Amino acid sequence: MTEEQSKVFQRVVSVAQTFLVEAMEKGAVTTTLIAEKVDFVATHMAPGENVDRKEVVAELIRRFSLWIGGASTLSDKTGHKDWLTAARRKDWRYWQRYRDFLEGKMSVKAVDALDDATNKILELLEDPLREGCWDRRGLVVGHVQSGKTGNYTGLICKAADAGYKIVIVLAGLHNNLRSQTQIRLEEGFLGYETSAKNDVVRYIGVGENGRDAEIRPNCATNRSDNGDFNTKVAKHLAISPEQRPWLFVVKKNKTVLDRLLKWIRNHVADSKDADGRPLVSGFPLLLIDDEADHASVDTGDQVVNKDGTVDDEYQPKAINSRIRKILHSFSRKAYVGYTATPFA
Template structure:
């Protein structure tokens, strides 16, 4: 019997052979290298990265099935601390993994009575009380100590990391997860997320830096960052005024604005979906983290709907809808005739069939399950983030702007990503400032994925973001261990030394005192031969950053400036001459390495040596653990 084969057969029987093939590739890549040779005497942390809403659960189930074939019998599947999400995962596991003993949070007797006859999966929320309870459950059984745990932590960056790291304490959830691992002699802890920034910036000492990383590609039909935030502006993005969200809430009139246009587009696309036999169409409005604003937006949209209904027989209303209709027709060429669309909209408004739903901390998900059917307008904040999937989501109005935006949080708000969308109908409304931030995040995401693929699952991944955009929240990063380097700033070792000056002389011999356009790989070779007597210089960090550019373009170029016979004193507070500093600054979007060979006469014991000065490109922060 093969648990993996049975799981894949079920997926094929449901009509999705391409998904089965993708899962098989993931298991073929991970299991032989990292699971089959497990030593049963260590605790291994790993990371599975997939795009937001790209099918991570299916791949998680595939890896669980394949690990069961390798002799693992106890699996813990962790979800975020949300009752609905935990229950959704539990019921899906029951449906998809019928060969297993699937246990809910209160199924301790089922777990014990199973007595290892079947592999068991316990689906738990990341909740302190629940985790402590199951830590005690594992400790009290006589078969846990001798069987390794296989822990799969969905959205592992959300609550699992130590939020008290900078106070040299341990947060409750992080401590509970450590204690669960220690109930057995060995474990594999697989972190799973679509936003790995916080995990990639963990230290080895934290215990949460992954031993290996694996990225799986999304399947056919997935709409993600490269669909919406590509180099050229997408026709599926409609830019609004930066201050529109604030202004429209204090305007009692019915002016032209992005929210009104988005609402009309939602009505048009919904009409087509329902006239074609569909049963659901959703519009997501994400204005702010503040719950009071959610209510104000709901009232504003309600006023807009009433205004449309009242003026539906006036020519101006039909003309406004026809403009929106023609915009959608540019991408949805087979859209139904406008007359049918507009008649359907008027009938729906007349019969009060458009639902306005507010989802936030004041309203539970259980009260809002009606977005699974009907024409819905969903308004909320944080509750519209991780783990929540909205079927047939075609229109998004996103204007939430944090004072200190975090890349992982923003990317989790990208509910437009996924499979269950008609690409031709997709429209995302956002101000230019947010479009730029999302585009920057997508650029770094692509670079992270390229590094994972290039460096053979090595976990030393470098991250960079523009000034003003943080990779993640500060409280999970050890500020004593994270180095942050600024683009456009000159860095050099205060007390330099050369690992091999003869080798450096040889590399730099062809270059006279001038500036050269060179391959970035040459710059890394030079940096690898530099060092410092103290910890003020990390050639490894700089070569790591440069390698992120090389991953995307092996022919990437930088500038090399060479100067010899420099009579510079040891311990000087500056290195570059004013002229060389100005020269380097002219190449603000390139890597610039300036190599000074000093005479050694002023405090260097008469020994000549090369001193590097490097400037990374752009108005960007580069993060290094």
């Protein structure tokens, strides 16, 4: 199948799927109904195109035949205030364009399941518009290759819609893994390709059908192998509360995290904490820790005193220590780890 044939195929699948979703409200989606919708779309919207209708029907049968189990949660709501109402979810633009993007690639049931799962995660985080100091932390566990990147991309979209202003994604230990994650987030959240040259914007993924400059997120890293948060960016980057959300896709690397921490303290902090350390109060933070059991966990032997308190002199391991310091630099923050192999 050529690239042009593939585009036609995907277009017919997408449009036929839209008709079938509408038909679901009236009754079951049958093989006969799928074939009818495919014939209609191919005849009226792709006339003269060489569309393999049998393949389109087979793809739609696959999409409408899935069963997906629901997500389960364990939570502690101490100090938490429920906030994610239907009114708050109304007119979300980042999530809607991501959903539209996914529906061209996945079954409606799969997208609905992702929608439900990310709602459950987001509602357990704090309302980014809530004043004062708050700190929410959680772990998402999924099977290997179960769509964790897609899940946290959806969560990021919804968090940005809700009002989180800074999103930091800890994306592995190596440049190629960080770059791969950057590219996935460009497709699902940013909507454009990033580059070190900042040349002409090339829209991709969610940006192809949603080129709304008003909501285009900012990004301080780029897709190249050396596109991590660097000294040059740190020297010239400044943000303000009214701006669109900022995305940082960084490695779990001591030098990179130190550089990011220094920038946060020197250029973003707008107040001091009780100990006189720089504190960010104007920007709620969402920190996503991909493969949270890899490098992030403090594997040191922490001493616990007889009264249950920890040793104040204890020093966590390098990466864990930097993650803690970044989180402690914000008065309003949420941490969500993702893994298929939770550290026991």
